[in-house]
Amino acid sequence: MDSRGKIVAAAQALEILGRARSAGQTARLVIGHFDPLLPAHGRRLAEIAAPGGLLVVLVTDPPDPILPARARAELVAALRVIDWVLLGDSTGVEELIGQLETDQVFCEEAADLRRAEDFCRHVRARQGG
Numbered sequence: 001m002d003s004r005g006k007i008v009a010a011a012q013a014l015e016i017l018g019r020a021r022s023a024g025q026t027a028r029l030v031i032g033h034f035d036p037l038l039p040a041h042g043r044r045l046a047e048i049a050a051p052g053g054l055l056v057v058l059v060t061d062p063p064d065p066i067l068p069a070r071a072r073a074e075l076v077a078a079l080r081v082i083d084w085v086l087l088g089d090s091t092g093v094e095e096l097i098g099q100l101e102t103d104q105v106f107c108e109e110a111a112d113l114r115r116a117e118d119f120c121r122h123v124r125a126r127q128g129g
Helices: 010-022 039-048 069-077 093-100 109-126
Strands: 027-032 054-059 084-087 104-107
Touching: 010 027, 010 054, 010 084, 010 093, 027 039, 027 093, 027 109, 039 054, 039 109, 054 069, 054 093, 069 084
Parallel strands: 027 054, 027 104, 054 084
Antiparallel strands: none
């Protein structure tokens, strides 16, 4: 399966989540940078996922991204635990979150920044700098 099909536009996500709610299904939204995608992300997403519910990820941009947003979205979409991925731009994210009407929202952006800093520190240390 080509997991890039999990990456949807906001309008499509609203439609998908509306159908899920009508069917009594729950949905959780995770907001994060995933830059770079690390094993810690996979563990955290698995913790957040609810059996029988949808897990939707909104990929946002950190201050100084390592990877383009589309590449990060494709990596996140490849994770089995993820049902749908949206790309968020710097404008309208708050409005989009409200429109999605998910059961729970998990803001992982601050944790993502710490993970990226730790990763960069580790790489620099391995390089001897």
